Amino acid sequence: MAIIEREKLHELRNAGIDTIPRLFRHRVKVWADNVVMREKDLGLWQEITWAEYGQKARYVAAALLELGLQNGDRVAIISENCPEWLYSDQGILAAGGVTVGIYTTDSAKQVEYVVDNCGAKFYLAEDEEQLDKILEVRERVPSLEKIIVFDMKGLRDFKDDMVISFDDLLEMGQKADEKDPGLYDKHVDSCKAEELAILIYTSGTTGPPKGAMLSHFNIMEAVFVLFEVEPPEDDLIDEILTFLPLCHVAERNVSGFGPLATGTIINFAESMATVPQDIREVSPTFYFAVPRIWEKFYSTMMLRMKDSTSLEKLAFKWALGAGQKVADYRLRGESPPFAINAMFKLGHRFVLNNIKKSIGLDRVRFCLSGAAPISPDLLRFYYSLGIDMREVYGQTESAGVATMHYKNRVKFGTIGENAPNVDIKIAEDGEILMKGPTVFMGYYGNEAKTAETVVDGWLYTGDVGKIDEDGHVIILDRKKDIIITAGGKNITPSEIENQLKFSPYINDSVVIGDQRKYLTALIMIDEENVMEYAQEQRVPFTTFASLTRTKEITKLIEKEVEAVNKNFARVETIKKFRLIDILLTTDDDEITPTGKLKRNFVNEKFKDLIDTMY
């Protein structure tokens, strides 16, 4: 692999490259023949080069300008991750537009809210399904002028003046570009760093979503900070797999804008369902995922070990034990003694590496978990496998990066140290505040909320925490989630919830107890693993609901809850719990697109069930 030159942010700025479109144009020129994306088509990975990426983005820009895009106009994209998403994103930004990502799981009503709230002029839809959502509500969204559809399958006979295909858009763009070749450069050059680049609607667990405004400056800072803390070696081009929604700030940084800094190759997963196979095929060298995914991997591995022979089990236990010892030394900042290290190497070669291979993590240089709290035990487990696992903390309002674990300064149970361009302090009431170039421009059309969130340049994160003696930040909980029991005791539920989630049988949970005498929990069981347990134990059940009602499964979860209770003081223990008896999907309001239970929705929807515990 060729050595590629990756300039630092200040070097780029000195060369006048301080916006995303300028950086993109620069990369397309210099890295032209390098591969930037791979997409699976009929079972084969097809490569896309920077030159092609650049050309498509250029055509999108020219076409949108032709269709009347003005500087600062909002353009919505609603699609699963695909090359067209990224072509469009870069095209929109180059033309001076503002990209607004919408979750594909949103209902027509939610789509209406976002498109109307930001006043989008264009709506780019993945396919028929996403098209139907906007058609249903377009009368109520007066700002909308044109709808563009990536995949026209099933729409051959559909005619509508407002709708064109992505192919037609590219063709239009090509013509416009040929007619006026200087158009693209003119717009790229006129774009300014402080200008609004993208809107990210926060999936907010309360109230309607708010559009967080991020400027080119914000994004450049966020993307480069990660890369400059953790630069890949000169001759390494990272491989990543992308499947988490691009409209989320974390994935947008990692696979949307990150490659502009690093040259990373973006591999698109075929679908959510094929992610496990795709990861094995790609074997990424860098891997960012949300806790949900790390939990899933963990339970997959654990259950696979359960099915193995007793010799294999013994070998795994031994190798993992050695891995844990080595991890403990490393986490203390010491190098492990020769004998222990040798044992780990042996165990790694013959056992752990095979396990890593089976989930496609055998090549990773390091892994990141973010976007939600994760159990420190889980991170330690990955560390013991010999995976350099870190946590990153940030919010949409800080362009995704506020603190992180640095190499060799990893401390689990904390979210790491402030990013080099960020200051962190703790307010009197314990709230974590941050300041830096990644602090966002505000909420779109909501000055009141913006004024509440950013005061004197300090971003109020809504998280409560502290800074330990080594400068590592510890999060206790969301400020509004803190439970004050009837006895007046302050309890941080996420700590308990995270430990519960560590069980392979528990997918997620919500701890309840505000203004109540004791704590209780609603638990969402892991469908796959609990069903497998039921099969093994010959517990008869028919559907998911009937499974949650069996005595045996209640017992199983009770044991898991009791184990977690042991780690907490008496007031912090779960006295009763109930299992959620419907299988929630990301289409449901109770779950965020990244698979977290939303406390407020859950509290409301399962009010009766909760009341049975008091």
Place this chain on the structure above:
Amino acid sequence: MPLLKIRNIESYYGPIMAIKGVSLDIEEGSIVTILGANGAGKTTILKTISGVLEPEKGTIEFQDERIDGISPADIVRRGIVHVPEGREVFDDLTVRENLMMGSYLRKDRLGIKNDVEMVCDYFPILRERTNQLAGYMSGGEQQMLAMARALMARPKLMLLDEPSLGLSPALMNDIFHIVRRINSEQKTTILLVEQNARMALALAQFGYVLDLGRFVMENTCEELKENEDVKEFYLGVKEATVRDTKRWKRKKKWR
């Protein structure tokens, strides 16, 4: 006490797990239906009950006795008969000979003779065609023959796999009326697997929905008929949309 009690069965086709843990009760005298898309595992369940496939895990009890692992012939002897998908009549035998194959395990000559009359009352066409080779009959007639042949074993439980497959709507209607009559007159318990969900739900009292080898829903057929997912995915009831050619389907939720 249920007539048939299935607990946690898992069945494989080679390395492919076709049923991933299915439990099911069938009450004596009832009609129970299993709905599901192609490849959901419906036929596999029937084959596992009739002993053609042996479950890898789990138990099947019929009249309080374990029947998993015993031979298909023994299972027939105990009173379960399977009318397979695609009729599977003996083409080179006459109608009469086919019927006799159904009573192969029985010894009571008089009873057999009476039962031939009985099944010919249900399916009068068979009386007309007694000496005709089964292979020369139409699909609908073959379906009737297959059911008649099954009745000749005097089953307590009849497993019916896609009886309406490839039949004209009129013939389908006939078959379903006869199934209902057999159930009420002969007190035969029926487990029905059907692609034609509308018919199946009209006929059965209780239904299960199978998806990828697992039950995702169970309820009385009255309730199932009103369920949003069943309506959209099995009854073809479509929500009104802005375009008239909606091709995509929303995600199934099963609740």
